Amino acid sequence: MFFRPKILDCFSSYNKAQFAKDVLAGLTVGIVALPLAMAFAIASGLKPEAGIFTAIIAGSLISLLGGSRVQIGGPAGAFIVIVYGIVERYGVSNLLIATALSGVFLILMGAFRLGTLVRFIPVAVIIGFTNGIAFLIGLSQIKDFFGLSIEKMPAQFFPAVRTLYQAADTVNLFALAVASGSIALIIFWKLFQDRLGYLRHLPGTVIAMVVATVITTVLELPIDAIGSRFGGIPAGLPHFEWIPMSWSTTQFMVAPALTLALLGAIESLLCARIADGFIHDRHDSNQELMAQGIANIVTPFFSGMPATGTIARTVTNVESGASTPIAGIVHALVLFIIVLFAAPLAKDIPLASLAAILMYVAWNMGEWRKFIDLKQFRLPYRITILSVFALTVVLDLTVAVEVGLLLAFITFIYRISSLSRCEIADAQAYPALANLQGRIDAYRIYGAIFFGAVKLLEKIEANLPTQTLLLDLKNVIYVDSSGMDTIAELAHLCKVRKVNFIICGLDHQPYEIAQRSGFIDQLPNDCLYPDIVSGIEAVTHS
Structure with a gap:
């Protein structure tokens, strides 16, 4: 079926026990998502509510329409660098256009069944840009982590480093203490979580944020908070607002939108594959892309930001016992309830604590061990x-x-x-060749004959025999159009020089492309044999 959300396949054996586990998992993930959604939005140059709105709207749509049973969607750390750059260069209004366009591209990718192609991106490329994004996230949080007096951080690396260096003497020791304490508490909570009894179900990031907020408020520490910088978070979801679009501005958003779509597709499908390993299920990659696309088209009309599958929240969802998309929908409802009833409390959350949370997320996001083990890999x-x-x-x-x-x-x-190679067939392997010395040159070719390996045939072309040339292609698994053209040129050269040309073992894909190219029709009947033995016998009896 072209469009079939995974949730439709989850109710055939659904029961109360599964529903209870899904609700509990949704509650847990909703609490985990709260500080992350705000932190991702702030780090992207947006207001904190943009992250929460995205987690609510996109998170519910991705769970409702997606191709994975347990994937949690929402704002992701991988988007921070891209979104911040778009906001700085084009403004928030154009970010909304780019996000909606990326949704269109994601839907087209899913509709044209391109979900599996994302898996062809090499691991080295994925690790390289994932670590690069994690590094930039950490760099972007130095300002709030140390409480530096910087009005606006540049998006580019070298200007950002220069700005941080110039503001190094403006460190706020209170902010540094809150940030350091927050990250220390997160690490402590992670290390000793199993010994904390019932409290182990609470995420360390939330504990650190709450403790930092209480300390900052009680002691009235002079550091930036959500309220002092953004004026707090509105209680309730934003109203639908049409995005003003015109070709004069939209055309410049195509490239950023493609970047968002590509990154979102990679991130969501990698996340879905990881989730598959936990629950022993197989996601529908194309359905997932279409769901991601719909979510990214809808959220900009409610002041949201780009969304994708999120690995940390998905893993938390699975570990909390989730088995169906109901958990993802519950997670969005939990965030909605928090926004309705607890939004005023968010104004006291210190930005230094959120910076510490993002530092921790960036560290866990990067696969730094791969850099340490680089010497084990090829150049x-x-x-x-x-x-x-x-x-x-x-x-x-x-x-x-x-x-x-x-x-x-x-x-x-x-x-x-x-891996492709050419060997001379000798009399030791084929005794019949002993009586044909001087009359025939026989070659066995292995591997693939494509544009990168045609030099094998070019070497044969440079040393043509005087009577008969035999090519054994039994061990050739693939021939492309360039390879077929080279074989045809070799056959033509043999015809011009009056050299008998014999091909043996042409089968499967090589035979198919030889037929489609018309090469088979150009060959005389006595030039094509099923194997090298029959080809040699034909020369012997000629």
Whole structure:
């Protein structure tokens, strides 16, 4: 079926016990999502409510329409760098346009069944840009972590470093103490969570945020809070508001929208695959992309930000006992209730504590051990991962992915071409050749004959025999159009020089492309044989 949300397949054996577990998981994830949603929005240059609104609206839509049983959608740390850059360069109104356009691209990707293609992106590229994004998230939080007096952080790496350096003497020791205490409490909670009894169900990030808020309020510490910078969070969801669009502005949002769509697709499908491993189920990647697309089209009309599948909240959802998308819907309802009844309390949340939470998220987001273990990998892998990381940090994620894919493509071609080889068939392997010395040159080709390996045939072309050339292609698994053209050129050259040309073992894909290209029809009847033995016998009896 073209459009079939996973939730429709979850009710055939659904019972009260599963519903209770889903509700409990939804409550847990909703509490976990609260500080993260606000922190992601603030770090992206938006108001904190943008993250909460996105978690509520996009989170419910992704769970309701998605192709995974347990994936939780909402704002993600991976988007921070991209969104911040769009906001700084084009403004919030154009971010809403880019988000809606990215939703259209995601729907098209799912509709054209392109979900599986995302899996073809090499691991080195994914690790490179993931670590790069994590590094930039950490860099962006230094300002609030240390309480530096910086009016606005630049989006680019070098200007950001220069701005931080120039403001290094404006450290707020109270903010630094709150941030350091928050991250210490999060780590402590993580290490000793199993010994905390019933409290172990509470996430360390929420505990750190609550404790930091209480201490800051009671002691009246002179540090920035949500209320002092953003004026608090409105109690209730925003009203639908049409996004003003015109071609003069929308055309400049196509490239940022493609970046958001690509990153959202990668992030959500990676998250869904991780979730599959936990629950031993298989997600529908194309359905998931279409759900992500719908969510990203809808949320901008309610002042939201880009959304995707979120690994940390999805894993929390699974570990809390969730088994159906009901948990994701409950998580959105929990956030909605918190906004309705507890929004005024958010004004006292210190930004230093949220910066500490994001520092912790960035550290866990990056696969830093891969950098330590780089010496275990081949040089092309090392070059790819380090290039993508450096380009993500210094230039742009889009450029980094493009260069990374190019490097991976070149590496792949080189490796496949190196696996293809050509051997001379000798009399030891085929005794019948002993009586044909000087009359026939027989070659056995292995691997693939494609544009990166046509040099194998070009070497044969440079040393043509005087009477008969035999090619055994039994061990050739793939031939592309360039390879087929090279074989045809070799056959034509043999015809011009009056050399008998014989092909043996042409089967499966090579035979199919030979038929489609018309090469088979151009060959005389006595030139094609099923194997090398019958080809040699034909030369013997000629």
